Amino acid sequence: MKLDSRKAALLAGAALVAAAGAFALGRAGFFSPPDISSLWSWSLDDWVTTSVGPSGERVRVTHEPFALARNLALVCASFIGVLSWAPRIVEIVTRSNRAAGAAPDDLAQTRRSIDCELGTILSLVRSHLESNKNYSAALAKGHSALATTTSPDQIRTAVVLLIAENRNMLRETEEHQRRLEESQQQISQLRAELAETQELNVRDSLTQVFTRRYFDQTLAREAREAAATERALSLIMADIDHFKKINDGHGHLIGDEVLKNFAKTMSKHIEEKDTVARYGGEEFAIILPSVSFAEAKSTAERIRAEFENKKWAIKGGAPIGRITASFGVAQLAPRETAESLIQRADAKLYVSKSRGRNLVTVDADLTPR
Numbered sequence: 001m002k003l004d005s006r007k008a009a010l011l012a013g014a015a016l017v018a019a020a021g022a023f024a025l026g027r028a029g030f031f032s033p034p035d036i037s038s039l040w041s042w043s044l045d046d047w048v049t050t051s052v053g054p055s056g057e058r059v060r061v062t063h064e065p066f067a068l069a070r071n072l073a074l075v076c077a078s079f080i081g082v083l084s085w086a087p088r089i090v091e092i093v094t095r096s097n098r099a100a101g102a103a104p105d106d107l108a109q110t111r112r113s114i115d116c117e118l119g120t121i122l123s124l125v126r127s128h129l130e131s132n133k134n135y136s137a138a139l140a141k142g143h144s145a146l147a148t149t150t151s152p153d154q155i156r157t158a159v160v161l162l163i164a165e166n167r168n169m170l171r172e173t174e175e176h177q178r179r180l181e182e183s184q185q186q187i188s189q190l191r192a193e194l195a196e197t198q199e200l201n202v203r204d205s206l207t208q209v210f211t212r213r214y215f216d217q218t219l220a221r222e223a224r225e226a227a228a229t230e231r232a233l234s235l236i237m238a239d240i241d242h243f244k245k246i247n248d249g250h251g252h253l254i255g256d257e258v259l260k261n262f263a264k265t266m267s268k269h270i271e272e273k274d275t276v277a278r279y280g281g282e283e284f285a286i287i288l289p290s291v292s293f294a295e296a297k298s299t300a301e302r303i304r305a306e307f308e309n310k311k312w313a314i315k316g317g318a319p320i321g322r323i324t325a326s327f328g329v330a331q332l333a334p335r336e337t338a339e340s341l342i343q344r345a346d347a348k349l350y351v352s353k354s355r356g357r358n359l360v361t362v363d364a365d366l367t368p369r
Contacts, residue, residue, distance in 0.1 A: 207263035215277035234296035243282035293331035324358035
């Protein structure tokens with residue numbers, strides 16, 4: 001079960017109050033700590049013991065076997081919740097820095113905003129600790145007053161002061177809770193803005209597939225991981241045939257629609273782990289981790305066949321005719337670089353072009369390079 005960051009922060013505040021109050025009461029003598037040696041003989045039932053108070057009065061004390069375990073669980077859960085803040089925020093900032101073309105000013109402003117919110121949270125924690133310290137001192141003072149007087153009026157005054165201190169502590173806790181919730185909302189908003197900025201910077205604005213820069217970074221990473229784990233990695237390079245004629249004959253708006261449709265067709269035939277990117281102009285690339293060249297060829301064939309069979313026509317005008325694409329496929333060889341893999345797949349793409357287009361050509365050579 002994962003703790004939500006806001007709930008974790010609230011639990012942390014509650015745990016601090018409980019821990020400070022319990023410590024103060026224990027120091028002041030309001031309850032006796034359990035005998036550690038008796039832990040082995042605890043049962044599931046509460047039991048009552050009698051002790052002598054500071055003024056000689058006899059005090060009945062009820063022991064709860066699960067109280068200590070409950071409080072320890074609360075403190076541990078709260079501590080884990082507080083620690084979970086930092087890794088999440090670091091992850092957000094790190095991912096945003098990796099985004100291709102991210103605006104430096106936007107990222108710098110977001111960092112400053114996150115730093116500000118973290119500073120606010122730390123200030124709240126320090127303030128809460130100071131409040132607990134004052135609360136503990138007030139409890140100790142109240143107990144001292146109770147222990148040194150027998151006058152009913154003085155006892156009543158001491159009790160009233162303790163109740164007032166407790167109310168103040170509750171008000172401060174509620175205020176800290178409210179401010180922590182505001183900080184959580186602000187961080188959630190910043191996270192959404194960072195995710196949106198990252199998505200805009202790694203997606204091609206026309207086709208909505210990934211950009212060339214994102215492709216280069218992803219292929220380099222996948223090539224390293226494939227080499228380290230000795231798993232397959234295939235690459236498909238694709239190019240729309242006679243695309244210049246489409247632009248010249250029907251206009252760039254039609255050409256844009258062809259590009260978008262081709263990108264959708266490729267995206268339809270891949271899995272979530274795969275990456276489709278616009279390599280440049282009418283050329284696209286597909287990264288296929290854990291896929292052999294034979295499987296990659298089948299994927300390219302399905303894309304080629306579906307794209308070839310589409311019926312193209314200008315709205316209210318004459319049919320455009322058949323539009324096709326050519327493909328080159330290669331699999332990463334041992335000790336091969338990402339650049340070399342691109343060159344081999346691209347070379348096979350041009351073989352498909354030279355043989356009449358609308359073809360898939362595979363480079364099955366896996367000798368070390």
